[in-house]
Every structure is written in structure tokens, then in C-alpha cells.
Amino acid sequence: MTSYEVVEICAGAGGQALGLEKAGFNHELAVELDSNACTTLTENRPAWKVIPGDVADPDTWDPRDYKGVSLLAGGVPCPPFTIAGKQLGATDERDLFAWAVGLVGTVKPKALLLENVRGLSMPRFSGYRQHVLDTLASLGYIAEWKLLQASDFEVPQLRPRFVLVALQEEYAPYFYWPTPSQTIVTVGETLRDLMASKGWEGAEEWALKANKVAPTIVGGSKKHGGADLGPTRAKRAWAEIGVDALGVADSAPLSGQRFPVGPKLTCEMVARIQGWSDDYPWTFTGRKTTRYRQIGNAFPPPVAEAVGRSVMRALRKEGVGAERTLASHDAVYLALRAAGGFVSATRLMKAEPKGIEPAELERRISLLKRDFEIEVTEHSSGAQYRLGSFKAFVGQADHIRNDLFAKNKSKIS
Structure with missing residues (x-):
């Protein structure tokens, strides 16, 4: 039988890893910055090669050792794109998305799978996304983005994740996104037994009230403190x-306990809501806050398995192939890139079939400037623009990311 290997970067505590394993992939390597998450990975899969450290540091591992692997996967840091943050994108020292995409040129995997937060799907990052697609196309890959809801895969929370899948041209025609399940799983039915495990009489009534899909679990960060289920709106x-x-409880509610709002969740309960269960068994190591952070920042295993199975079918060339074309995410970026030099505002306003108003063009240019160098000159006929370099870290030894990362390493998660 053919073995399908995966190298996973920014592996976290194993949500994506477990899902990909169940989809049929064998882990050649897992690299993760957080030592606690590495301990969890090793505890659950002692045979895996798990390397702690900055995945972008050449001293941590050598990507050339894994050239030709079936799948390169990862859940690179989310803060550069999260809606709740500053959305610094390419100028955030935690941004490894562009670097991970560039890694494809060295590893040359048959397929790439990267997941991130919904914020990356927003107009703010349309140019960033277009650059990613163009980069992959230049390397011989056809890529697609898809916003997936965890609740569509029998996970009892919303948890939208923006997923990028890219395959070599040989396999791309056979890739199809997984079909959502028709079954909606609620918090109440998921946690009823755990809520009753210490004798709490209110578990059944509570489960009836909790007959909904949960808001997105927020893992938090080392920078912003301990275990907490999210901002005010989420609460x-x-x-x-x-x-x-x-906060998060140390144990399930006890017999006779009463609560003004309801009980707090334990780490075990949070793990259930993230998709870990008897079908996806996993043990988390460390103190409560550490365990919670590992669980809360994970890619739900059932979603990872569903996407992994779709990638696996493509690698096996199962089903009927269909033509894949490069999607367009940012017409202004494409017009600037195609020109290779200065482009007039008048020409850029014609980048889309229906045209772009001057104010909208100015807004688009301002967004692009956050991730790209954009040179602007004034002529008698109006402003002209030229697309410059991408600001993101892609491995440059002199990039500001290196100093900022070293300075803030203890707070990065």
C-alpha cells in the first residue's frame, strides 16, 4: 500500500494532527513552538518525531529533508488576521502564512493544507490572498480558499475557519471540498453526561436549555492571560x-450546587466542544490554563479529518476530475502586478467590469499598502501607482520579524 506522509508545522496540541491521522496520513514530523503542546503530542503519539522551536528558524529543522512529502499542513498563527485584533497581516511578527506558502518551493509536497481564522477571508486581506494564490501558481500548484464552519461537521460550535488547499496540477482536478453533514450537534447533548458526572441534579434541565450550537471557543494567548471563554459578546x-x-472550572458541578447563570465548563468539556470525543481520543498535559489554551487554539479534529479525506481522495485520483482555474480575489492587485510598472488611476478604476469609483480605489490602495510597498507618483493626468515588494516575512535574514519575534517570543502562542 502507498504511504501518505504529512509534515505538520505549527502543529499545536494535535487537533489537525489527529484529524489527518484518521484521514489516513502518517506523520513524518510535527514542529511546534509551545513546549507544552509538544509534550501533549509526544504523550499521545510517542512514535512521532516532534520538534519544539520556531518553525521558521533554520536551526530548528531542515525542510529539504522532507522534499516530496505527500502533504505539508499547518495552523499558522492567527493573530495577524483576527477580526478582534489589529489585523496587521504581513507586518505582524507572528505572521507565518506567507512563509509557509513559500516553503512549498523547498518541500515540494503533493498537497498543502493551511487553516486560519475567518478574518483572513475579509476584504482587508484580498491582496494578501491573491499574492498567495499567484505564488502557488508560479510553483505549479492550483489553490482554493474555503470558509468552513465547524458546526457543519458535527462539532457543537460555530468556529469558522478559513482553509487553503493547494495541490500539484496532476492532483488538483480530483479535489472537492467536503460535504457538510446534515446533523447539527448541540452543546447540551454533547455535555449532558459530563455535567451529571459528579451528581449534579440540574444536568438534564441544563442540557435542554443548552440545545444550541456554541459560540466559537477562544483559546486566548500567553499575552492576554488565562483561561476564559471570550470577550463580552461571547460571554x-x-x-x-x-x-x-x-473562567474554566476544575471539575464538573457537584450535587446540590446552584448557579446564577449556569456552571462553568471544565477543560474536558471544552475539548468535547472542540470535537474531541470517544471517536477522537486525546490526552492534554500541563496545568489547567495550559491545557485550556492548547484545546481552545486547536483545529477541530472532525473538520481536519473531513478536509484531509478530501485531499487524500485527490492524491489517489479518486472520482471524476474537474478543471480548476485560479480564482480572482483582488482585481486592483492583479492589474498592478500585470503592469509591472506604473499604472494610472484611470486604468485601475477599469480593473473590474463594472468599474471602481475613485473613493473605492483609494480605499483599495490603502489596504494594499498595509501588506505591499506601493509607489505613488503624481502626473498632470492624475495619480499613478506601482506595486512593490511584499512586506511579509518569507525567510529574509534582515526582516524585522526576526528581531520582534526574539523580543516577544515568551508572549507568542
């Missing part, structure tokens, strides 16, 4: 289903 949503979101 209100949790309260509506009878969960006190101000």
Missing part, C-alpha cells in the same frame, strides 16, 4: 445557553 452568548464564561 453573553454562553450565558444564553446556561454557561458561566468567566
Whole structure:
């Protein structure tokens, strides 16, 4: 039988890893910055090669050792793109998305799978996404983005994830995104037994109230403190289903306990809501806050398995192939890139079939400037623009990312 190997970068505590394993992939390597998550990975899969450290540091591992692997996968840091943050994108020292895409040129995997937060799908990052697609196309890959909801794969929370899959041209025609399940799983049915495990009499009534899909679990970061189920808006949503979101409990509620809002969740309960279960068994190591952070920042295993199976079918060339074309995410970026020099505002406003108004063009240019160098000159006929270099870290020894990362390493997660 053919073996399908995966190298996983920014592996976290194993959500994506477990899903990909169940999809049929064998882990050649897992690289992860957080030592606690590395301990969890080794605890669950002692045979795996797990390397702690900065995945972009040449001293951590040598990507050339894994050239030709079936799948390169990872959940690179989310803060550069999260809606709740500053959305610094390419200028955030935690941004490794562009670097991971560039890694394809060295590793040359048959397929690439990267997942991130919904914020990356927003107009703010249309130029960034277009650059990623163009880079992969230049390397001989056809790539697609897709916003997936965890609740569509029998995970009892919303958790939208923006997923990038790229395959070599030989395999791309056979890739299809996984079909959502028709079954919606709720918090109540998922946690009923755990809520009753210490004798709490209110578990059944609580489960009836919690007959909903949960808001997205927020893992938090080393920078912003301990275990907590999210900002104010999320806490209100949790309260509506009878969960006190101000922290995480040490144990399930006891017999006779009463709660103004409802009980707090334990780490075990949070893991269930993230998709770990008897079908996806996993053990988390460390103290409560450490365990919670590992669980909360993970890619739900059932979603990872569903996407992994779609990639696996493509690598096996199963089904009927279909033509794949490069999607267009940012017409202004494409017009600037195609020109190779200065382009007039008048020409850029014609980049889309219906045209672009001057104010909208100015807005688009301002967004592109956050991730790219854009040179602007004034002529008698109006402004002209030229696309310059991409600001993101892609391995440059003199990039500002290196100093900022070293300075803030203890707070990066």
C-alpha cells in the first residue's frame, strides 16, 4: 500500500494532527513552538518525531529533508488576521502564512493544507490572498480558499475557519471540498453526561436549555492571560445557553450546587466542544490554563479529518476530475502586478467590469499598502501607482520579524 506522509508545522496540541491521522496520513514530523503542546503530542503519539522551536528558524529543522512529502499542513498563527485584533497581516511578527506558502518551493509536497481564522477571508486581506494564490501558481500548484464552519461537521460550535488547499496540477482536478453533514450537534447533548458526572441534579434541565450550537471557543494567548471563554459578546452568548464564561472550572458541578447563570465548563468539556470525543481520543498535559489554551487554539479534529479525506481522495485520483482555474480575489492587485510598472488611476478604476469609483480605489490602495510597498507618483493626468515588494516575512535574514519575534517570543502562542 502507498504511504501518505504529512509534515505538520505549527502543529499545536494535535487537533489537525489527529484529524489527518484518521484521514489516513502518517506523520513524518510535527514542529511546534509551545513546549507544552509538544509534550501533549509526544504523550499521545510517542512514535512521532516532534520538534519544539520556531518553525521558521533554520536551526530548528531542515525542510529539504522532507522534499516530496505527500502533504505539508499547518495552523499558522492567527493573530495577524483576527477580526478582534489589529489585523496587521504581513507586518505582524507572528505572521507565518506567507512563509509557509513559500516553503512549498523547498518541500515540494503533493498537497498543502493551511487553516486560519475567518478574518483572513475579509476584504482587508484580498491582496494578501491573491499574492498567495499567484505564488502557488508560479510553483505549479492550483489553490482554493474555503470558509468552513465547524458546526457543519458535527462539532457543537460555530468556529469558522478559513482553509487553503493547494495541490500539484496532476492532483488538483480530483479535489472537492467536503460535504457538510446534515446533523447539527448541540452543546447540551454533547455535555449532558459530563455535567451529571459528579451528581449534579440540574444536568438534564441544563442540557435542554443548552440545545444550541456554541459560540466559537477562544483559546486566548500567553499575552492576554488565562483561561476564559471570550470577550463580552461571547460571554453573553454562553450565558444564553446556561454557561458561566468567566473562567474554566476544575471539575464538573457537584450535587446540590446552584448557579446564577449556569456552571462553568471544565477543560474536558471544552475539548468535547472542540470535537474531541470517544471517536477522537486525546490526552492534554500541563496545568489547567495550559491545557485550556492548547484545546481552545486547536483545529477541530472532525473538520481536519473531513478536509484531509478530501485531499487524500485527490492524491489517489479518486472520482471524476474537474478543471480548476485560479480564482480572482483582488482585481486592483492583479492589474498592478500585470503592469509591472506604473499604472494610472484611470486604468485601475477599469480593473473590474463594472468599474471602481475613485473613493473605492483609494480605499483599495490603502489596504494594499498595509501588506505591499506601493509607489505613488503624481502626473498632470492624475495619480499613478506601482506595486512593490511584499512586506511579509518569507525567510529574509534582515526582516524585522526576526528581531520582534526574539523580543516577544515568551508572549507568542
